[in-house]
Amino acid sequence: MSDTPHSGQGEGQEADADAASAGDGKPGKRLSGRAKVILLALLAIVVVVGIVWYLRYESRGKFLQNTNDATIQADAVTVAPKVSGYVAEVMVGDNQDVKAGQPLVRIDPRTYRAQAAQAEAQIAQARASADAARASINEQYATIAQAQAQLDSARIKAAHDAAEVARYQPLAASGAETREQLSQLELAARQSAEAVRVQAAAVAMQRRRVASFAAQLRQGQAQAQGAQAQLASVNVDVGSTLIRAATDGRIGDKTVTVGQFVQAGTRLMSVVPLDKLYVTANFKETQLALMRPGQPATIKVDALDGIELKGQVQSVSPGTGAQFSLIPPQNATGNFTKIVQRVPVRIAIEASPDARRLLVPGLSVTVTVDTIGAKGQLDRLREQQKQLDQRGR
Template identity: 40%
Template sequence: MNARTSAIPESETRTSAAPAQPRRSRFRRVLPLIALLVLAGGAAGGTWYWQVGRFMESTDNAHVGGDIAVLSSRIEGDVVRILVADNQPVEAGQPLIELDRQDWQARRDQAAAALAEAEANIGTLAAQIGQARAQVASAEAQIAEAEAERVRAVADAGRAGTLAQGGYGTREAVDRTVANRRKAEAALTAAQAGLESARGAIPVLEAQSRSASARRDAARAALALAESDLDHTVIRAPYAGIAGNRAAQLGQHVRAGQNLIAVSPTADRLYVTANFKETQLRRIREGQPVELSVDAGGTLHGVVQSLAPATGAQFSLLPPENATGNFTKIVQRVPVRIAVDPGQAVAHLRPGLSVEAEVDTRDDPHGPRSLFGAAAAMIRGR
């Protein structure tokens, strides 16, 4: 084989090597253009990073949040009606679940009867107080009458004694007038005692009236509580949203505090919670614009609403304690609440969806964010 190879003519070897030279020549001519493009791309990328990129703080540790209301029963009873289906939109105050109200209606009627009885007792005592005051006035009149009778009896006794001493009256007349005087004095004493008794009855009746008023207030509070319990037989939506996670079943006996159904807020009341690293918080401030990329599809815009007062680890069930022998430093994250700008197509949003958040921390957040816009802004700045 070596003999055959060595036997190839030299002219053929020169002919096969000839096309390689034009290729190298063309590559040498294109190489400066490639280098120029690379340098231009690097300059543009560097410009974008210096003008925009270094001010962007992003994280994929973010999710859509919403204040979900988990509704439970405040009373005990049987489920008699379920008025909504799963995942059904509901309005604020709309009935969702109804419990048996028969027992609670009876308790309400009982409380109403107790209140009526207490109010009747107050009326009776008021009448008795009025009667006692009339008795006081009558006793005062009786005292005046008894006093007048005593004065007359004393005068009669004096005149009878004077006549008897002068020999013009009899001993019988004197004794009779003296007896009338003593009788009048006793009647006056009895009238005064009756007045004191009538006056003493009034404070007692007034104390009983205050006690009756207290019982009336207690009965009124019991009636209000019974009416509240009766109203709680109907579980209503606290706000407009979507019903879900229904645990109540028709005919089920539920107890107070048992979770029955949940209401999720509508899409326009949702927000985003982004957990940024502590090293990213240096430039993040309230009011800065945020671009949100939803994993379920779509890009939204929002603003930084607030920063949590502590890291997420501090709100956990078992907060970390760094004063231990084995310590490993871990970058902490701080929840940042982001409000979604209104007027966007957010109907597909649901609490719990994953989101990627990017905060623009520039002093002028309305400046261009694209590569060419940043380059143009830099050129204009020159």
């Protein structure tokens, strides 16, 4: 009899153990009231944050277009000589700041100075030739005056001889004078008339020689002008042997050394105008609908962690970057895969002088443009298109 109670007690304990083991597999604990309040509060916060984010996105966020496909750029000036020659002096070093007009490189000018001296000699020679022609003209005028005087004398003598003939003709007819005397006077008159014609021809010839000397004078003057033009050109070459900076900036990519022979147009170095930096941001074509010049921009430079610079959209490229590549794409070749194109946008940088000194071309940046100023323009475009469609119908 004593075994029966013990047997029942063991079965009860086994049932409790099974229940406990079943409870371990499927916990039956419920959340407390405090835990429910915390979860509801978190859910409310998430809902509120989502609503705030959506409202902010609809009111402003969707108008902020950003891209990290952007770099700082500058319109660097390539320094190249206008003339060929040996480099006599290099006056700047790598990465040196220069001012506009500052000498950079000097090319040996002796060859060009010799050419200038030769041109000056040609000018002197041409001027001497012109002076000689001018003197000949003056001398010719004196010769013409002398010939004219001889012509006048011949005319006076011819008139006298003609008068003598007229006077002796009645006398010879009356027998007061002999026929031989009249014949001699007539011969003298004819000779005097011929002398007048000869002297007149001499005067005409001397006058024509003036035109010849005048042509020589003009030729000498033209030669002098040609030599002066040549001298001016050579003087330009002499001045070009000293290469100066075209703008303020910093020297970069310097490859020239003293003693090097350089050809005209050879790249020697570059001057980077660091005070005229700008950003070229390549936005996707789907981001450009509301982008306009003058819109504000925010610029984050990777090299300046945590610093935001202000900017302004200056212009939008008239074509995608692919269109201005060396080999633009031809989509009509048969194998076509549509990809989102990117369009370069130029953005001016508004930064303090201290910040500008830290910026150099090529740095990576992230640009965000606020296009809210163009809000509603797409709706107006759609309305205009509808009106055009209605007119077409």
